[in-house]
Amino acid sequence: xxxxxxxxxxxxxxxxxxxxxxxxxxxxxxxxxxxxxxxxxxxxxxxxxxxxxxxxxxxxxxxxxxxxxxxxxxxxxxxxxxxxxxxxxxxxxxxxxxxxxxxxxxxxxxxxxxxxxxxxxxxxxxxxxxxxxxxxxxxxxxxxxxxxxxxxxxxxxxxxxxxxxxxxxxxxxxxxxxxxxxxxxxxxxxxxxxxxxxxxxxxxxxxxxxxxxxx
Amino acid sequence: xxxxxxxxxxxxxxxxxxxxxxxxxxxxxxxxxxxxxxxxxxxxxxxxxxxxxxxxxxxxxxxxxxxxxxxxxxxxxxxxxxxxxxxxxxxxxxxxxxxxxxxxxxxxxxxxxxxxxxxxxxxxxxxxxxxxxxxxxxxxxxxxxxxxxxxxxxxxxxxxxxxxxxxxxxxxxxxxxxxxxxxxxxxxxxxxxxxxxxxxxxxxxxxxxxxxxxx
DNA sequence: CGTAGTCTTGAGTATCCTCAACGAGGGTGG
DNA sequence: CCACCCTCGTTGAGGATACTCAAGACTACG
Numbered sequence: 001x002x003x004x005x006x007x008x009x010x011x012x013x014x015x016x017x018x019x020x021x022x023x024x025x026x027x028x029x030x031x032x033x034x035x036x037x038x039x040x041x042x043x044x045x046x047x048x049x050x051x052x053x054x055x056x057x058x059x060x061x062x063x064x065x066x067x068x069x070x071x072x073x074x075x076x077x078x079x080x081x082x083x084x085x086x087x088x089x090x091x092x093x094x095x096x097x098x099x100x101x102x103x104x105x106x107x108x109x110x111x112x113x114x115x116x117x118x119x120x121x122x123x124x125x126x127x128x129x130x131x132x133x134x135x136x137x138x139x140x141x142x143x144x145x146x147x148x149x150x151x152x153x154x155x156x157x158x159x160x161x162x163x164x165x166x167x168x169x170x171x172x173x174x175x176x177x178x179x180x181x182x183x184x185x186x187x188x189x190x191x192x193x194x195x196x197x198x199x200x201x202x203x204x205x206x207x208x209x210x211x212x213x214x215x
Numbered sequence: 216x217x218x219x220x221x222x223x224x225x226x227x228x229x230x231x232x233x234x235x236x237x238x239x240x241x242x243x244x245x246x247x248x249x250x251x252x253x254x255x256x257x258x259x260x261x262x263x264x265x266x267x268x269x270x271x272x273x274x275x276x277x278x279x280x281x282x283x284x285x286x287x288x289x290x291x292x293x294x295x296x297x298x299x300x301x302x303x304x305x306x307x308x309x310x311x312x313x314x315x316x317x318x319x320x321x322x323x324x325x326x327x328x329x330x331x332x333x334x335x336x337x338x339x340x341x342x343x344x345x346x347x348x349x350x351x352x353x354x355x356x357x358x359x360x361x362x363x364x365x366x367x368x369x370x371x372x373x374x375x376x377x378x379x380x381x382x383x384x385x386x387x388x389x390x391x392x393x394x395x396x397x398x399x400x401x402x403x404x405x406x407x408x409x410x411x412x413x414x415x416x417x418x419x420x421x422x423x424x425x426x427x428x429x430x
Numbered sequence: 431c432g433t434a435g436t437c438t439t440g441a442g443t444a445t446c447c448t449c450a451a452c453g454a455g456g457g458t459g460g
Numbered sequence: 461c462c463a464c465c466c467t468c469g470t471t472g473a474g475g476a477t478a479c480t481c482a483a484g485a486c487t488a489c490g
Contacts, residue, residue: 051344059347061340072333079337104322110329111315117332118287122294124339125276129266131346132274132388136478165437173347175479180438197437197487351446380469390447395470412455412469 010112011041017098021091023047023084029091030071031081038093039113040071040082045089046162049080050170060171062124063163065150069116086162131173139172140182141211144192148202158201186211225327226256232313236306238262238299244306245286246296253308254328255286255297260304261377264295265385275386277339278378280365284331301377346388354387355397356426359407363417373416401426 020043023029029040029047047064061080064070073079084091103110130142148155161168169176186192191208193201202208235258238244244255244262262279276295279285288294299306318325345357363370376383384391401407406423408416417423 049340053344057348059344061343072336074330074333074337080340100326103325107319107325110318110322110325114325114329114332115289117329117336118289121287121332121335121339122289124336124343125264125295128276128339128343128346129268129274131343133272164435176437177439177480178478181478184438379467391469392448392471393446396446399470 006108007112007115010106010109013106013109014094014099014102017102018092018094021093023089023091025084025087027084029082029084030078032079033077036071036073036076036078036096038071038095039069039099041092041094042066042068042070043090043092045087045091046085047082047089047091048085048163048167048171049082051080058170059173060167062120062127063167063171066152068120069113070120072117072120085167136174136178136182137185137211139174140168140179140186141191141208143168143172144186144200144202145205145208155202158195158199161198161200221323222327222330225321225324228321228324229309229314229317232317233307233309236308238304238306240299240302242299244297244299245293247294248292251286251288251291251293251311253286253310254284254314256307256309257281257283257285258305258307260302261300262297262304262306263300263378263382263386264297266295273385274388275382277335277342278382278386281367283335284328285335287332287335300382351389351393351397352400352426354389355383355394355401356406356423358383358387359401359415359417360420360423370417373410373414376413376415 018041023045030038032051042064044066047070048060049062049064049070050058050060052058062070063085064082070082071078099109099113103113130139130146134142144159147161148159151159163171165176165179169179172179183192183194186208187194189204189207189211191202191204191211193203195201233256238260245253247266257279259281262285263275264277264279264285265273265275267273277285278300279297285297286293314324314328318328345354345361349357359374362376363374366374378386380391380394384394387394398407398409401423402409404419404422404426406417406419406426408418410416
């Protein structure tokens with residue numbers, strides 16, 4: 001793909017200013033109200049971007065997979081907290097000012113950053129369709145389809161859900177109990193099979209899409 | 216503000232390729248599956264970005280106010296439909312390729328576009344906190360606060376809601392009836408006053424924030 | 431092997447959605 | 461100028477879905 005190769009070039013161009021860090025399970029990559037001085041990129045593993053409400057509940061705004069950029073903001077401080085979900089998640093950190101300078105010289109870099117931001121918009125607006133006005137099965141169904149599509153092999157050999165049920169619940173804005181119940185129901189319907197708690201196989205992809213809808 | 220003036224400069228730099236169009240009430244600015252060849256900017260009025268689900272329901276993903284850029288996508292086609300909400304909404308259209316070329320030469324333009332995209336991400340992720348796991352009053356309350364903050368005068372003299380209750384319902388992912396009932400309840404609580412159907416005054420801002428929360 | 435965290439299942443309840451009817455406002459045509 | 465219609469907005473009654481509280485099973489880790 002043209003986009004892929006351009007992204008590759010741009011990553012190379014930014015390589016000089018990047019620092020890679022492996023993270024422990026649950027470790028904060030940045031926190032709400034930290035100064036927003038860098039952009040980030042997931043090399044491997046999984047991270048969650050989340051907010052804590054006034055009532056103490058947590059909402060996960062995005063799961064960040066390998067290849068995702070994040071940390072963009074127009075403000076001086078971050079609004080969300082990002083934490084590694086799995087042990088050993090590797091994150092690249094790009095000092096914002098220095099990347100901006102590189103981008104001013106090399107339009108490809110600017111373009112790749114723009115596109116990363118566009119992608120974040122698309123993903124987040126697509127998620128709105130899931131959060132808004134969907135039943136529990138629709139939410140869980142489309143979540144599984146989303147994770148399958150975002151995983152490297154499109155989930156043909158089984159989808160890995162490295163996150164806990166709690167994470168899924170906070171991502172889909174529903175209670176853990178309902179997530180659990182719903183997975184049981186989907187299994188009962190023959191749409192999915194659960195190898196173990198974190199490995200799902202999509203048996204009847206059509207049915208799952210029909211239940212969850214792509215929207 | 217520095218950002219404002221830079222945005223101004225960038226708008227000037229792009230002025231040559233822009234075309235302004237006034238739109239009728241309900242008129243489509245672009246439609247799902249239209250080729251994504253331009254970016255857009257709201258000069259005046261109000262537009263809604265929406266999707267139609269398989270079951271025929273509509274979801275409004277974003278309200279677009281004066282000063283908002285939109286139409287960014289990484290795909291070749293648009294995924295959402297954008298329609299003018301009020302008669303006479305003026306939209307600027309920027310051919311994407313030509314702006315890209317300008318941005319390659321003038322880093323300020325690239326930066327402003329980036330920031331517009333960042334802002335869209337922020338807005339849309341903030342909205343997720345509203346859509347997810349909130350009661351009806353919290354949704355409506357935070358919607359009113361949001362509209363007040365986004366209006367030019369911060370809504371001190373009253374917030375204008377040019378859109379219909381149906382639009383609000385589809386924006387907050389709830390039924391029209393519940394929107395209506397909830398506004399009545401908030402009025403009963405003394406948090407707001409309704410001058411007419413489209414003019415709300417926030418009487419007890421603190422209470423509204425407490426109910427709706429900023430998240 | 432024990433403990434803490436995770437996951438699943440059950441029972442009861444609250445919230446919001448659906449269906450339904452009515453009222454108000456704006457525009458059109460007679 | 462008035463009657464009519466159509467859309468929009470509000471209110472009511474009933475029911476379904478998902479949440480809360482609660483308890484028990486399973487896993488991973490020390």
